[in-house]
Amino acid sequence: MDGHRPGIGTTGLASLAPAGTAPLAAEDLPAVRQAAEILGRKRLAVLTGAGLSTDSGIPDYRGPGAAPRKPMTYQEFVGSADNRRRYWARNHIGWSRLRHADPNAGHFAVARLEERGLITGLITQNVDRLHEDAGSRNVVDLHGRYDRVVCLDRGHAFSRKLLAGILEEINPGFMEAAEAAGAIETAPDADAVVEDAELIRSFVVAVCPVCGGVLKPDFVYFGENVPKDRVERAYAMVDDAGALLVAGSSLTVMSGLRFVRHAAKAGKPVVIINRGTTRGDGMAELKIDAGVSAALSWLAEELPDPA
DSSP states (O other): OTTOOOOOSSSOOOOSSOOOOOOOOGGGHHHHHHHHHHHTTSOEEEEEOGGGTGGGTOOOSSSTTOOOOOOOBHHHHHHOHHHHHHHHHHHHHHHHHSOSOOOOHHHHHHHHHHHTTOEEEEEEOOOSOHHHHHTOOSEEETTEEEEEEEETTTOOEEEHHHHHHHHHHHSTTHHHHHHHTOOOEEOTTOOEEOOOHHHHHTOOOOOOTTTOOOEEEEEOOBTSOOOHHHHHHHHHHHHHOSEEEEESOOOOSHHHHHHHHHHHHTTOOEEEEOSSOOTTGGGOSEEEOSOHHHHHHHHHHHSOOOO
16 A cells, blocks of 8 residues: 555564455445544544454454454463463564564554544554554553563563563574474464473573563553553543544453443444444444444545544
């Protein structure tokens, strides 16, 4: 597509092969036009989820056809050295397999909405930083960011790229052994599904280069609370908006669903674009089951300027 460029390497995620963005299907056009009528002349708060990044080749958690997954919880991670070894071994494989993802048309469309002054801000449940790569500026990374790791003991922060180099140095031959083990599935946070228990047990976990503390990816695990300041900033985006547009989220977890409830309670229209049902469908003025990137691209060009 015009303006397409490679990912800049800050995400750490990558495509297996970009799925590409299909044009808006003719049968979806009436619903998207209805969305434009609802959203038109209003400034929008935008909430995005994993369904937006699938066109960049990043797998979804809950979309149609997604394999069942059981992500590690925060309590499991901090409570067991064996769990941390399993997590980092799988993550190291996933990181190396899923690097340098490109933003897709949907990410560029959201950036275009911001450029046109149509949104109060963007709330994303994704950790892949592809919105920022596409040019979005006013972003709440609700669940954190995958390009950093933090020390749980002293709060030191490091780039994931730096950690990848350390892990490669202290685990020589590990990636070759993983590749020899065969096909490996990955999740949106690059947690790889690895069946070889002996391979996992052989992995050496890196510690904080400064203090020797426990390292953790700088994103919110299941069972961990989203930091209060992020939540407050996201609520402010919804409060400042005349409507809420949800794109590519099943709204299964409360961290995203609460903003739909907040907008609906305030009497603000909610439009949801997502393949498959969501927990917010009953609160939406309009639910569109269509390609997320294609629908966003159409709206970014056709929505009128705010009143």
